[in-house]
Amino acid sequence: MRIFLRRWNSREEGFTEISQLRGVTNNVLRAYKMIPLIAPHYSGYFAVLQNIEALASRSAVQARDIFDLYLMGSQFEPRSDKKLHVAQKKIDTAYKNLFEVSFEQFRDTVLSYLPFDDQVLWQAG
Numbered sequence: 367m368r369i370f371l372r373r374w375n376s377r378e379e380g381f382t383e384i385s386q387l388r389g390v391t392n393n394v395l396r397a398y399k400m401i402p403l404i405a406p407h408y409s410g411y412f413a414v415l416q417n418i419e420a421l422a423s424r425s426a427v428q429a430r431d432i433f434d435l436y437l438m439g440s441q442f443e444p445r446s447d448k449k450l451h452v453a454q455k456k457i458d459t460a461y462k463n464l465f466e467v468s469f470e471q472f473r474d475t476v477l478s479y480l481p482f483d484d485q486v487l488w489q490a491g
Contacts, residue, residue, distance in 0.1 A: 410442050411450070418452055422460040429472040430479075432464055 390403045414435070421431045477485050 410438060414438055414442055415450060415452065418450075418456065418460050421463050422456040427463045427466040429467045429475045432467055433472065433476045 387404050387406060390400070390405060394400075395402060417431050417434045417438070421427065421435070424431070473489070477488055480488065
């Protein structure tokens with residue numbers, strides 16, 4: 367498990383949802399032997415939008431964007447008051463790019479960020 371801190375200019379990228387300040391969960395703090403920490407945190411809605419945008423727009427497809435969407439898929443709860451507004455062309459491009467990453471690319475770029483027990487499961491792939 368690793369913590370990623372990314373700068374993302376929501377206004378430049380066309381996203382207007384504001385991040386919230388939240389505490390980092392205790393299991394993450396313990397794993398890194400850290401003191402309590404408050405960090406900006408995007409909602410699941412915004413994170414899904416951000417990863418679809420990245421998957422559709424990057425000049426080189428990155429396995430981490432696909433894996434992030436995979437992880438968020440089990441946690442994402444669509445909001446009845448807010449649908450994902452993504453142009454169909456972007457969705458089509460992101461979908462096409464899903465299949466551009468080989469297992470070897472995934473293994474070499476994402477696997478090392480997972481806890482050891484999970485690495486063993488994915489290496490069997």
